[in-house]
Amino acid sequence: MTSGPHVPLTAADLLTVAEHGRICALAVRLERDLHEVVSRHQDLFTGRPFDPALVSSIAMSIAVTAPEYPAEQLRVTARTLLWVFAADWQIDYLARTADDVRAVVADCLAVADGSPPPGRHPLARLLAEIGDDLAAAPAFAVMQPMWREELGRMFAAVEQEWTWKTTPEAASEPSTAAPTLDEYLGNADNLACVLVNMAHWTYVGDQDCLDHIAELRVASRAVQRALRLVNDLATYRRDLQWGDLNALMLVNDSTEVTARLTTLIEGCHDLIRPLEPTCPRQATYLKRQIAFTSGFYQVSDFWGSL
Template identity: 45%
Template structure:
């Protein structure tokens, strides 16, 4: 941090968030088929700009391009899987197309054109493609659960937490702008990020239950878990994440702070709002 007084620091970070939001809005305007105005309203771009800026307040807007655009793309592919693509065959074909583009093939649709830009930003890293596959496979599993009206246990549900895309976004960020230690120790860093992801998955479920019930989206509560059980698991994952993050602090303090702020920012944010606009 810069040593500014709190109000000035908040003002500086907010200005960074606005720069990020404007970049996202310009980017989305190039692909209206991928980012329709409903549910991609102005609030979504500002929300993503805020989480990026407050997660890495030392960064320039350009350094946050990969994390912001990856986050935006996750929302787009999630919308496509959950609410646009009508059959499992088409969902599986979409997954296959995305993975082919992640592996270096030319994009064949606007959605994968956006993905190709993120791929190029992160250098086509094989670990990034693997994390993308984990995320898309988890989204497909949730599609199957919804169609079959399955009720997985909370443990099974959390094993599928890659569907929310947090770890994919984090890895995109680290590959684009991570320090040397973080890049050399990604297994340890990703372990901490995966634990944060499990916390965020449940936080989202508690905070957005009403909307997700209306939209028919996967949610631990709609699948039978009780609020008390979900809250207990959140506390467990928060404690575990804190221990894993603490181990990073001495060698990569910015990576540790980034992960801490994923928990802190989103906990505060979801107390009032949601990233999605209305369908």
């Protein structure tokens, strides 16, 4: 068997490869920082799903989504996403009672409101570090109320999903306790995509972003709903194993979910398009967020195995 003819790389190809190499190096720098965070907070990251590949995937996702920023400006974005995974693990998998959930949420929200972290839940201690980083950003004075609101929205959505999963009706008759697909998508703040984006926009502090933050939040929430379905379509079997909710569990025909995803992504681009002239970096950031996540989940998943 012979191979096909060799096609030499063009100058444009070489530039593309060089750019890929730069983004990979950016991801490496972010990954090293995240490993330092994990080493300082080992009580949060002891479960098997927190394997090195998870940390690497988080760093890669941030580097690919916002490749024009230096690692120093992306560090808080990556740390926030790592924190979101820790919060998911603590509440979705480790919490056994509603009181467990409420205690974690109360500790984290107290820290976000300025209470000192010593002696509190380890998730709150890491959140306090991230809050200190954000507080050093010039834009934090303006962005803090919105960041705090998104944190509250995330935890409210997390508590709602936990309730859906753990009511007695859910154990005996899932169809009587489960939300509709619309209700489920309305609770997509548990994905915390908007929270991560608010941390990102706060820390990079681009003025055109701050000038259009209201529109960016609306577009980001639409992206969040789309990514909820991208995630669910790829992780159905894992969600069954872990006892998580998934959009595919809420409908009789999976094509309803794929059709809804198509509609949601079209809606995202309709909201992003008007932002391209006014805050082009952040419009591109949102588009890359959709594209990266869609491509990533075709091959792999962020979490390791139980």
